[in-house]
Amino acid sequence: MNSLKITTLVAAAAVTMTTFSMSSTAADRVYKLKMAETWTTNFPIFGDAPRNMARIANEMSNGRLKITIDSANKHKAPFGIFDMVRSGQYDIGHSASYYWKGKVANTLYFTTMPFGMTAPEQYGWFYEGDGMKLMEKVYKPFGLLSFPGGNTGMQMGGWFKKEINTVDDLKGLKMRIPGFAGEVLAKLGAKPTNIPPGELYTALERNTIDALEWVGPSLDLRMGFHKIAPYYYTGWHEPATELQFLVNERTWKRLPDDLREILRVSMKLSAYDMYIQSYHESGVNWATMKTDFPNIQVKTFPTPVLKAMKKANDELLAEAAAKDPLTKEILDSQKEYMKTARVWTNISDRAYLESLDSISE
Amino acid sequence: MNSLKITTLVAAAAVTMTTFSMSSTAADRVYKLKMAETWTTNFPIFGDAPRNMARIANEMSNGRLKITIDSANKHKAPFGIFDMVRSGQYDIGHSASYYWKGKVANTLYFTTMPFGMTAPEQYGWFYEGDGMKLMEKVYKPFGLLSFPGGNTGMQMGGWFKKEINTVDDLKGLKMRIPGFAGEVLAKLGAKPTNIPPGELYTALERNTIDALEWVGPSLDLRMGFHKIAPYYYTGWHEPATELQFLVNERTWKRLPDDLREILRVSMKLSAYDMYIQSYHESGVNWATMKTDFPNIQVKTFPTPVLKAMKKANDELLAEAAAKDPLTKEILDSQKEYMKTARVWTNISDRAYLESLDSISE
Structure with a gap:
């Protein structure tokens, strides 16, 4: 016997309205969101992250969240994502936070830093440390929300x-x-x-x-x-370059709770997936490099x-x-976090990799 | 002007039924799934993965996917997850694949292997290599689907x-x-x-x-x-211990497409999140170890x-x-994958960490 219990609600229409007050709104509406990416059409890996994001959001929402993507070929403004999402010309952008350093200096610190954290360390800082909170502090004054958008690895x-x-x-x-x-x-x-x-x-x-x-x-x-x-x-x-999903705050607030969660989860998952895809492609391409490109x-x-x-x-x-006190807060937070995480990185993965040398001769 | 377009469908009831034929089914029903975990009640990190999974599935489905969790304290069978999910007593389990090696020998290879892959390498094997396909080969004959369920790191x-x-x-x-x-x-x-x-x-x-x-x-x-x-x-x-979500195949097939995708995404995301949480907690706890536990x-x-x-x-x-030819297929696949990925691990993160030594004296 399978324990899957299907609770069929009697007198569906009325009861459904009561039980799913949010859903009654959401199910009536298709939310069409426009996304602009810095990348050109069909750009591999970087462009896969927003494409995957849009696809799983569409599937999980059963078509109620429809996200279309304009590439740089179309909007002609690869470095205009910040402004276009801020103005509401686009609801979402896929780009990299450090591209906006000339506009808002503190955006510089949310992609990767020279001599800085590796990818798992930096994801730890974002999600388990103060990274997300500090990024919000930087972007909120511009009516924007910023989320990790895929890591290239080292x-x-x-x-x-x-x-x-x-x-x-x-x-x-x-x-x-x-x-x-x-x-x-x-x-x-x-x-x-x-x-x-x-x-x-x-x-x-x-x-x-x-x-x-x-x-x-x-x-x-x-x-x-x-x-x-x-x-x-x-x-x-750039030990752990993290791309970025930028979301217009008005768009974010207008979404019903379930679709907002679907959007959040779709962005987060496609970012992690891009990290793994990048890791994979790096290994595969490095392996062929010596034979294909001997020079x-x-x-x-x-x-x-x-x-x-x-x-x-x-x-x-x-x-x-x-x-700038906010810059100091961000940099201190990164420094402290890296100090703690790096001890673990060295005793775990690095020590393991090095110990394999000693037993492989 | 914000480009968020809300397409309100006129004569909602009828048109909605047409537009969302899946949704009309799904929105009428609450799917209550039962999950059993190997861990005791409120077990940290390992237990956070299934809890987070259930929470985001519930939120994204607007309450249509309700997953309740029984801990080992309740079901009294921490190593009975495989059997209980197989029989349908539970729809989902959270455990570790290598716990079933006495039952189905080839389940042993989908958690971690001595002298084997690190976490990003192994995620690469699962999602970009043949890992998921081979795991399906092992579990499908038992009416089960197995998914990564959270990595502890090294x-x-x-x-x-x-x-x-x-x-x-x-x-x-x-x-x-x-x-x-x-x-x-x-x-x-x-x-x-x-x-x-x-x-x-x-x-x-x-x-x-x-x-x-x-x-x-x-x-x-x-x-x-x-x-x-x-x-x-x-x-x-155990360089990259990956826990496991086990799903009864009949449950999986009975879910409407959107809820199946919500379940898949919720499992995948909570697994990645557990890897980052583990990395974080490892660093934090290692840092206090020397002072709190000097012995x-x-x-x-x-x-x-x-x-x-x-x-x-x-x-x-x-x-x-x-x-066993299937064992050979799995082990060959892991060996080949690790060989390619490891060259990149060494030239990227490892070389980077080592180069920092040379400039920090």
């Missing part, structure tokens, strides 16, 4: 036309690198800039930039950067270069914290 | 009353250790056993066992094991002991694969 340090052997090699270097890492390189004499994903290859090819970082093996190889910039550096600057030269920045980056990073963090 | 090697200095110290050792790791220790002369969580402390106190592994700092310290077994070993045997002695198994464990592990894997 990003590679980028593609360079010339090797970086000393700190001096960074001077004058024109590099596409967003977020706090761009400021770190600027302090060391480089010329950081941000360029939409769809224009990256051309910019590198035409020497508008000398180097760029994009993501890692999960996405970089299909972009073809290795053909024009063969030095591929390991990561320091790629994988490099690690020399220790003196990394030390200079770390010093510049720490100085910039101190400056930023001194300027 | 588990600690356990609590020992006496230090383990040589392989000989394992001989005759009575230890609570489930899964494949138990078989590895048996091959080295130990006497592994499984004991329900609620009885662990007493078993260790009364010398029914000499050692036990439970989880890690997230859950162990509140169990009080350190008071009677002060040696706390780092992990080798705990953290140890790593000596390399010769680990080597013996690895050798026994590899031999047992080969034996198991030789016995």
